[in-house]
Every structure is written in structure tokens, then in C-alpha cells.
Amino acid sequence: MDTSGGRFLLYVCLIAWLLAVVLPFGWVIVTSARSTEEIFRAPFGWPEDWSGSLGANYRKAWVKSHFEDYFLNSVLVVSSSLALLLAIACPAAYALARYHSRTFRWLLVYFLSGMMVPVQLLLVPLFFQYKDWSEALTVALSPLFAWFGQNHVEVSLADSHPGLVLLYVSLSLSFTLFILTSFFRTLPTELYEAGIIDGCGEFRAFWTVMLPLAKPGVVTAAIFNFIGLWNEYFLALVFINTDKYKTLPLGLAAVSIQANYRSDFGLLFAGLVIVMLPTLVVYIFLQRYLTQGITLGALKG
Amino acid sequence: MAEVSFKGVKKIFPGGIVAVEEFNLEVHDKEFLILVGPSGCGKSTSLRMVAGLEEITDGEISIGGKVVNDVPPKDRDIAMVFQNYALYPHMTVYKNMAFGLKLRKYPKAEIDKRVQEAAQILGIPDLLDRKPKALSGGQRQRVAVGRAIVRKPKVFLFDEPLSNLDAKLRVQMRTEISKLHNRLETTMIYVTHDQLEAMTMGDRIVVMKDGRIMQVDDPITLYDHPKNLFVAGFIGSPPMNFIPGRLTSEGGAVFFGDGHIRVQLDERLLNGQVQGFMNRNVIFGIRPEDINDTQEVREIRPNTSVKAKVEVIEPVGSESIWYLSAGPATFIAKVNSHVRAEVNREKEIVFNVAKAHLFDPATESAIV
Numbered sequence: 001m002d003t004s005g006g007r008f009l010l011y012v013c014l015i016a017w018l019l020a021v022v023l024p025f026g027w028v029i030v031t032s033a034r035s036t037e038e039i040f041r042a043p044f045g046w047p048e049d050w051s052g053s054l055g056a057n058y059r060k061a062w063v064k065s066h067f068e069d070y071f072l073n074s075v076l077v078v079s080s081s082l083a084l085l086l087a088i089a090c091p092a093a094y095a096l097a098r099y100h101s102r103t104f105r106w107l108l109v110y111f112l113s114g115m116m117v118p119v120q121l122l123l124v125p126l127f128f129q130y131k132d133w134s135e136a137l138t139v140a141l142s143p144l145f146a147w148f149g150q151n152h153v154e155v156s157l158a159d160s161h162p163g164l165v166l167l168y169v170s171l172s173l174s175f176t177l178f179i180l181t182s183f184f185r186t187l188p189t190e191l192y193e194a195g196i197i198d199g200c201g202e203f204r205a206f207w208t209v210m211l212p213l214a215k216p217g218v219v220t221a222a223i224f225n226f227i228g229l230w231n232e233y234f235l236a237l238v239f240i241n242t243d244k245y246k247t248l249p250l251g252l253a254a255v256s257i258q259a260n261y262r263s264d265f266g267l268l269f270a271g272l273v274i275v276m277l278p279t280l281v282v283y284i285f286l287q288r289y290l291t292q293g294i295t296l297g298a299l300k301g
Numbered sequence: 302m303a304e305v306s307f308k309g310v311k312k313i314f315p316g317g318i319v320a321v322e323e324f325n326l327e328v329h330d331k332e333f334l335i336l337v338g339p340s341g342c343g344k345s346t347s348l349r350m351v352a353g354l355e356e357i358t359d360g361e362i363s364i365g366g367k368v369v370n371d372v373p374p375k376d377r378d379i380a381m382v383f384q385n386y387a388l389y390p391h392m393t394v395y396k397n398m399a400f401g402l403k404l405r406k407y408p409k410a411e412i413d414k415r416v417q418e419a420a421q422i423l424g425i426p427d428l429l430d431r432k433p434k435a436l437s438g439g440q441r442q443r444v445a446v447g448r449a450i451v452r453k454p455k456v457f458l459f460d461e462p463l464s465n466l467d468a469k470l471r472v473q474m475r476t477e478i479s480k481l482h483n484r485l486e487t488t489m490i491y492v493t494h495d496q497l498e499a500m501t502m503g504d505r506i507v508v509m510k511d512g513r514i515m516q517v518d519d520p521i522t523l524y525d526h527p528k529n530l531f532v533a534g535f536i537g538s539p540p541m542n543f544i545p546g547r548l549t550s551e552g553g554a555v556f557f558g559d560g561h562i563r564v565q566l567d568e569r570l571l572n573g574q575v576q577g578f579m580n581r582n583v584i585f586g587i588r589p590e591d592i593n594d595t596q597e598v599r600e601i602r603p604n605t606s607v608k609a610k611v612e613v614i615e616p617v618g619s620e621s622i623w624y625l626s627a628g629p630a631t632f633i634a635k636v637n638s639h640v641r642a643e644v645n646r647e648k649e650i651v652f653n654v655a656k657a658h659l660f661d662p663a664t665e666s667a668i669v
Binding site: 019188190193197199200 | 354390391401404
């Protein structure tokens with residue numbers, strides 16, 4: 001790619017790629033400020049009344065179509081999933097990367113093999129599993145509820161946020177361990193040893209020396225999981241039925257399903273932007289770590 | 302202030318690889334002891350066992366009279382400097398140095414005092430606010446040393462601390478570490494594969510090979526009286542020449558070799574043991590600096606000169622290295638650069654037989 005011709009070709013490709021990504025995105029944002037009538041009159045065009053349609057679309061989406069609640073639900077579910085996931089995966093990946101016994105090797109293979117299982121295959125067993133666990137939990141927790149003066153409380157993992165979080169955490173664990181283990185492996189053992197000699201115990205060596213060094217890897221894992229979970233539709237669709245528990249992707253789907261009765265495309269586009277925005281913001285602020293994490297992980301896999 | 306003692310220490314790694322065995326050694330208080338040997342000889346493993354980074358398979362290591370086999374590294378009162386510095390990249394130089402003290406709950410004022418003091422000693426007071434990645438190799442090494450000295454440990458452990466530095470800086474840091482030892486008067490154990498580093502820095506040197514101690518002595522004794530072929534070949538640069546041949550006696554004098562190289566041994570070498578090797582094969586060892594050009598020697602003793610072909614001449618400054626051959630034997634001489642010689646010509650050279658060594662080819666140990 002040293003020749004000017006090669007360089008020109010490279011730029012053409014990159015610009016084409018850039019346009020392919022940015023144009024639809026810009027179209028969605030611009031269109032979210034247009035009314036449905038406008039959109040149908042001319043799908044590609046500038047908003048006639050910027051502030052009016054923009055405000056109307058977003059207000060409708062946020063309040064009337066309950067994006068307010070869906071957004072909050074998504075934030076709640078995704079953030080607690082990420083917190084729990086990283087709290088489990090970081091120490092686990094550290095241990096799997098550091099100790100080289102046969103048991104640990106097989107344990108890692110076992111975890112990674114989880115990536116090969118298609119989620120769709122797990123749905124029915126998971127449903128029954130959740131049913132069994134819910135019943136068991138109901139029995140186990142009934143004394144506690146009784147103590148609070150609540151009788152006949154039924155615990156349900158399906159159709160609940162904790163149930164969804166549990167699913168998200170367990171199904172993301174393989175991939176997260178995959179990223180983090182290979183990342184922890186790239187860190188020099190001497191740093192751990194220096195920490196131990198300086199006076200750290202095992203946990204402190206992990207917490208104050210190794211974990212801060214793994215920050216690019218942890219951020220990478222967090223972003224990938226955030227994007228995946230924020231947009232997660234399938235599991236949420238199957239496990240969440242009650243409207244007030246729905247996450248954003250379900251809310252967006254609900255809007256487009258409503259389109260059967262009256263197609264409000266302005267509203268739909270506004271909803272799309274609401275869904276996309278957090279991912280974009282997270283990406284913009286953390287992309288430095290993301291690229292760093294990817295390349296670092298790639299150097300020594 | 303402490304002695305370190307190894308009693309029958311053995312280390313077997315998982316998979317049955319024996320890294321160190323029959324390791325018996327007393328490191329004196331305030332001594333600068335060097336562990337030297339080729340890679341894989343077990344020197345680093347021995348050091349890491351003192352640090353507590355490797356478990357001891359068998360035997361006993363004690364520091365200051367206390368057996369530390371089961372004492373965790375942080376309670377051994379040791380500090381270690383690693384080959385790749387192992388500075389914490391996310392902490393400033395100050396924090397790197399203060400970390401160990403902070404963990405041990407020293408008061409802030411005391412930590413500050415010690416860090417500033419160490420920074421002064423090492424000439425890095427301007428760097429305290431920097432992160433390690435903004436430092437050069439030499440500066441990083443200083444910080445790593447600083448991190449060790451602020452702790453004021455009983456024993457300092459150095460694991461090839463200079464091998465990542467360039468040649469010039471290495472020589473400079475070598476002197477600085479020696480000075481530091483004189484100043485701190487603390488027991489130091491230093492691992493290196495570089496025999497020159499070992500010779501210049503150590504009070505005593507432990508030469509290791511295949512997990513065993515070959516010889517423990519002060520540098521000059523090690524140089525003058527190597528106990529075996531390995532030590533003789535390892536210490537000194539260029540290495541000692543080894544020439545196989547027979548010992549014969551003739552009219553009361555003892556000769557080594559026949560044909561191309563035949564020299565009469567010095568009487569001082571002739572102890573009872575040598576008599577036992579009469580008419581047997583031995584290995585004759587002589588250092589390059591003990592082979593001279595006839596011009597360099599005032600008086601040539603009888604039967605000590607040899608005719609040899611000069612194959613290569615390497616001038617290294619005040620001295621030149623001559624690669625010589627005489628019949629099947631090849632050897633190296635270190636001669637004054639001002640002595641002229643021509644490549645591919647025969648030259649008469651003199652062996653300083655008083656400084657020669659004899660080794661038993663079977664056991665590889667020194668006869669004299």
C-alpha cells in the first residue's frame with residue numbers, strides 16, 4: 001500500500017465504508033425529526049418543521065409509548081448484568097490465566113465450550129429450569145415473606161428482571177472469560193511477583209496490581225457485552241411478557257407492531273435513536289480502550 | 302542484617318524436571334554473593350526460593366537463622382529486583398517505591414522520608430511524578446532498585462537486573478550497585494549469567510551448572526584455581542584453552558603432549574596426584590593471557606615454546622586475540638597489540654606453564 005495508486009484505492013474503500021455506515025445512521029436521525037406524512041411523501045428529505053415534529057416524535061415515544069420505562073428497565077437490567085458479570089468473570093479469568101494446573105486448563109475449555117452452544121437450543125430447558133427454581137424459591141423464601149406479613153407470595157424467575165439478569169450473566173460468561181483470560185495471560189507474572197514481595201496477599205495482588213493493568217481488557221469485555229445486552233431481543237422476548245418489565249428492544253418492537261393499526265414512522269425513528277444513543281455514547285468515550293484491548297489481546301492470544 | 306543458609310535444598314518442577322539439587326551454601330551477613338551459570342543452571346530458581354516465589358521441594362532455607370520454607374514472601378523481609386524491572390505501570394515512580402511501605406502501614410511521613418532518601422541516592426528525585434513508561438531503561442532500573450531499598454530489607458535479591466540494559470549503561474549500573482552495597486551494608490544475592498558481572502561485583506561467586514554448585518570462592522581464587530573443567534571454561538573471557546594430550550616423564554621432568562605441542566610442566570604443578578596420571582590422557586588448560594609471543598617474554602624457559610599457525614587476529618584495543626593452531630589443536634592467545642603477527646604464518650609462542658592447569662578427562666575435576 002505504499003504506491004499512490006494503492007493508497008488512493010484504500011481511501012476510496014474507506015470512504016465507501018464510512019458512507020455505508022454513516023448515511024443510514026444520519027438518515028435515521030434526520031427522519032426522526034419528520035412526521036409520518038412527510039416520510040411517506042418523500043422518504044429521503046429534510047424535516048419541514050424541525051422543532052415541531054422532533055419534539056412530537058420524541059415526546060410520543062418517551063411518554064406515550066413508554067420508552068421512559070423501557071429505557072429505565074434496560075439501564076437497570078444491563079448495568080446490573082454487567083456489574084455481576086464482571087464481578088464474577090474478572091477474578092475467574094485471572095485465576096484461569098494464572099494457574100497452569102491440568103484442572104484449570106480443563107475448566108477453561110469447559111467454560112469456552114459454552115460459546116459453541118446456540119441460545120435457541122437452551123430455551124425450553126431453561127424455561128423448565130426456571131419453573132423448578134421458582135417453585136423451590138417460593139417454598140424456601142416463604143418464611144421470610146411470612147415474617148414480613150406477606151403470605152402466598154410467588155417468586156418467579158421467568159418474566160422478572162432478576163431472572164433476565166441471571167440469564168444474561170450466565171450466557172455472556174463464556175465469551176467474557178475468553179476475552180479476559182487471554183488478556184490476563186499477556187500481563188507479566190513478574191508484576192504479580194513484585195506485588196507479592198512488596199507485601200500483597202493473593203487478593204490484593206489481584207485487586208491493586210493485576211486488575212488495574214487489565215483495565216483495557218475489562219473495558220473491552222464490558223463494551224462488547226454492553227452492546228450485546230443493550231440490543232438483546234430474543235431472550236427478553238421469550239422470558240419477559242409483562243409490559244412494565246420490557247426492555248428497549250421489546251419496546252421498539254411493540255411500536256412497530258402497533259404499526260399494524262396506524263403506522264407512525266416518525267415515532268419509530270425517534271425510538272430507534274433512543275435505543276442507539278447510549279451505545280454510541282459509550283463507544284465514543286471508551287473506544288480508546290476498545291481498540292487498545294483488541295490489539296493487546298490479539299498480540300498474545 | 303542477615304545470613305542466608307541453604308541446607309540440602311532441592312527443587313523439582315512439576316513434570317519431574319530437577320532444577321536445583323544438593324544445594325548447600327552459607328551466605329554471610331553483609332556479603333555480596335553472586336550466583337552465576339549458563340541459562341537453565343538453576344541460579345534463578347535458587348534465588349526465587351529465597352524470595353518465596355518457588356516452593357522448596359526438599360531441604361531448608363533460612364534467613365537470619367529462621368527457617369523460611371513456609372514463610373510467605375511478604376514476611377521474609379526481603380526485596381527483589383527483577384530483570385524486566387516489574388514496575389507497576391499504573392503507578393507513578395513515587396507510588397511504585399512507596400507501595401511496599403504503604404502495605405506495611407508505615408506512617409506517611411516516614412514513607413515520604415524514605416522515598417526521598419532513596420531517590421537522592423539513586424539520582425532520580427526529578428522523576429518521582431512520572432509513570433514508568435515515561436522513563437528510559439536505566440531510569441526504570443533505578444526505580445526498581447529504589448523500590449527495593451526503601452524497604453530496608455534484611456536481604457536484597459537481584460535477578461539479572463542489568464541484562465536488559467545496553468552495554469555502556471550496564472557497566473555504569475554495575476559500579477552503582479557495588480557502591481550501593483558498600484553504602485547499605487546489607488546481604489545481597491545477585492543472579493547473573495554474565496561472568497564479567499560476577500567477577501567484578503561479587504565478594505564471593507557461586508558457579509552453578511545443571512542445578513548443582515560447581516564451586517564457591519572469591520573471584521580471584523575462582524579464576525586462579527578452578528576446581529573443574531566447567532568453572533575453568535566459564536570464568537574468564539576469552540575462555541581457557543583446553544588441549545587434550547598425554548603426560549610423560551623424561552629424566553625427572555614431566556612433559557605434556559607430543560608432536561606439535563610438547564611442553565615441560567612447571568615443578569610447582571607436580572604434586573602427588575600428577576604422578577598418578579603419568580602416561581595417561583589429561584586435559585591441559587591454559588588461559589589465553591598465559592600464552593605469549595616470544596617478544597613479550599624476557600626469558601624463555603626450556604621446553605615451553607611451541608610453533609603455531611596464526612589463523613585469525615582480532616585486535617580489541619591494547620590487546621589482540623590470536624586464534625592459533627598447532628597440528629590438530631586450536632587455541633587462543635591474548636597478546637599485546639603491538640606485537641606484530643601475520644595471518645597464516647607460523648609464529649613461535651610461549652606457554653606460561655607455571656599458570657597451567659591439568660584436568661582429569663574422566664571426572665572433569667582439576668588435578669592441579
